[in-house]
Structure formats: C-alpha cells, structure tokens
Amino acid sequence: MPTRMIIPMLVALLIPIPAFAQEVTLEKQFEAGLSAFKEGRLGDAEKLLRDTLEQAKKSPTNDERLAAIMFALGVVYQRQAKFSSAEPLFEQALTMMEQGLGIKHPDVARGLSMLGDLKSEIGKYTEAEAALSKSASIFEELFGPDYPDLAHSLKWLADTYRLQKKYNKALPLAQRALAIDEKAMGPEHPNVAISLNILAAIYAAQGLYIKAEPLYKRALEILEKTFGPNHLGVADNLSSLGVLYRHQGKYEDAGLVYIRALAIRDKQLGPEHSLVALTLDNIVVLYMAEGTYALADPLSARAVKIYEKILGPNHPELAKALENRSLLLRKMKREDEAEQLEARVKAIRAKAQ
16 A cells, blocks of 8 residues: 655755744754754654744744744644644635745745645645645746755655656656655755655556665665664655565565564654554554454454554544454454444445535
8 A cells, every 4th residue: 555655854954943042942842852853752752842832932033933843743643643733723824924925035935835845644635735836836836946945845846746647747756756865865865855755656657666775775774874763754764665675475575674663653652643553554454465364354443443543533544444354253254343344434435526
C-alpha cells in the first residue's frame, strides 16, 4: 500500500523566525523547543513551544512572530498525529501572516506550503492542491524557478498527486524539486532525502521498483548520517523501503526494516499514533503474503483501532486498514466479519468521492 513518508520540515528551515530582541528567555525557550523537535523528543517540543506561545501572547509582540511560533507548534502537533490541533493553528497563523505581511510575502508562501502538506496528510486533497499551488506560484514569481523553498511546495504537491494516483502530474514536480534541492543544498542534505523519498514513492506506486529502490537507499543513508539510526525520518524511510521489498517478494528484508521502523515509531511517537498503525498494517500485509495469519490477526485489529481513534471513521487510511483486515479474515474463514468490514470500506470510499 502507498506509504506517506513525508518528514515535516524543521520549522527553522521553513520559516525564518523573527528575532526575540529583548526577550532572551523566550528566545531560548523557543530554540529549545525547536531542538527537541529536531531530536525527535516530540513531547518535550510540544510543552516548550506551547509554553512559548502562551508567554508570547502575554508580552508585546507582533503578529508575524506570534504566527511563527504557532506554525512551529503546529508542526509538532502534526508529527504526533494531533491533526485537530494542528489544522486550526496553521490556518490562524496563516491568516495573521497574510494580514501582516501581504498575500505575496515569502513567509506566507512558506505557511501555505506547510498548511498544504497537512491538508494532504489528512486527506483533504483539493485544499492541499490549492494551498501548495499558490505557494509555488508566489515563490516562483518572487525568486525565480530555482529558489530552494520552491522545492518544498513542489515536493508536497507531487506527493499529493501521488496519493491521488495522478502520477503524470506528480513525477515532473518531484524530479524538479530534487534538482532544485541538489543544486541549492548539495547531495547529502536532508531536504534531498525527502525529495528522493517522494520520487521513489511515485516510481514504486507504478511498479517501477528498480528505479525506486536505489532512491530509497540513498535517502536512508543521508538520513542516518545526518540524524542517527533512531530518528523518525529514518523510520519513515524504512517503512517505505519495507513496502518496496514486499512488492519485490523480498519478505525477509521487508520484515527486518518493518520491525526496525515499528520500534522507532513506538518509542518516539507512542503506541497510538497513525504511523504506528501504518507500520502495523504493513506487517499485516507481509504476514498475509507469508501465510502466517495468526500472527497478523492481533496486529491488524490494533491498526484499525488506532486509525479509528486518531483519524476518525471516514479516513482513507482507515479504509485501507479495514480492507486488509477483511482480506485477512476471509483467509481465516471468518466470512461474516469480513463482509461487515467490506461494507464499511465501500461506505468510506463512496463518501470520499
């Protein structure tokens, strides 16, 4: 199944934070929150940035600075699958940016890119396309076709098209984003790894595994070198690589990278995160391919339960997990249960059309 492997960009790279001129303590707290995020300590990052936001609201400040803090906290919420908290925060921050800076300011374009990434992740593809296309247009109009931040908008837009199976639109955007990143950042920058992963996912979704595999491996090498072996970005890459191995029939290799990805995500994100559910569901599909249905059953049930709690009853990712569970139940001769789940899948997908 397609894997969303977008690594939300470090806020400090996406949005230049205005200086905290006279408030050294607030500035240090903000920087500590960003550092915790970069290190994968999401609980610490959330607390630090939430406290920073509350203090900033009580102190003399401008709306642009406040909006930057809100974007930072929103990214932390997004990474923890707290989408209902992230979405309104992003939208409020973007409105503040537009009112304070004008609709064609680069910081507004960065905010649109981040909002579009979030909208895509929660399945609001039409809204995602609009935000990302607008962001890309602003960057290109202001700075030309090779501006580094333009690559962010292009890669998220490419991935949004991939998720909708619009591969002819996705591929040239992903290729262009990779070329911009490599030229601007060099071949071993984390931004390059993100672009490599998105391009690989587009190839993999079309069955072009020979093209996808070296891209995934190159991205993994960059991420491990930059962040270490237990970073969430490494887990994202491992999960994608596991899907690829499974499609190639390399079940042992797939199992190894899935288990490693699950261990990282369980530790860093907690047991009830959508990415934990995604990894569980990937392992379920692998076990079904190997015929080990009894091992797959509890993992499948856990994945569905997490998706229902985190994403709600009508999300596309839940439909995929329900579909996989129904297939598993049929293989286990539990026909009545399978039929009930199939009806739910049909209803979710009909509603999404």
